[in-house]
Amino acid sequence: MSLLSIHHVAIICADYARSRRFYVELLGLRVLAENFREARQSWKLDLALPDGGQIELFSFPAPPPRPSRPEAQGLRHLAFRVEDVAGWKARLEAAGIAVEPIRVDEYTGRRFTFFADPDGLPLELYESGGKAACTPENQGNGA
Numbered sequence: 001m002s003l004l005s006i007h008h009v010a011i012i013c014a015d016y017a018r019s020r021r022f023y024v025e026l027l028g029l030r031v032l033a034e035n036f037r038e039a040r041q042s043w044k045l046d047l048a049l050p051d052g053g054q055i056e057l058f059s060f061p062a063p064p065p066r067p068s069r070p071e072a073q074g075l076r077h078l079a080f081r082v083e084d085v086a087g088w089k090a091r092l093e094a095a096g097i098a099v100e101p102i103r104v105d106e107y108t109g110r111r112f113t114f115f116a117d118p119d120g121l122p123l124e125l126y127e128s129g130g131k132a133a134c135t136p137e138n139q140g141n142g143a
């Protein structure tokens with residue numbers, strides 16, 4: 001018996017409409033389902049990536065902020081695999097999103113960069129391909 005894959009990542013946002021626009025219109029995720037849960041006064045938006053992975057976007061009344069920096073225990077960032085890191089960087093910057101300089105993973109030779117969603121959740125773009133295959137020995141990028 002083994003784990004097969006990550007099914008979804010759940011994200012709680014402070015401003016549902018703003019985060020919905022960010023993930024759907026800017027990042028291009030496909031809407032699978034969108035429901036308002038009256039009893040919880042909460043939206044639940046199911047979003048799909050092309051590979052079948054999903055993000056669940058939730059809203060709750062006045063959620064407390066979760067600091068991303070300084071780094072602490074827990075989820076560090078969410079990484080998306082892309083074919084063109086530079087193209088994505090340009091797209092995000094054209095939309096007014098601050099994006100870190102592109103760096104090269106010292107273990108895999110692949111390019112990557114970081115930016116944040118509207119609530120400050122660190123997001124990474126990690127380029128497919130590169131000079132080295134991702135193996136159990138070199139799969140971490142140290143980021």
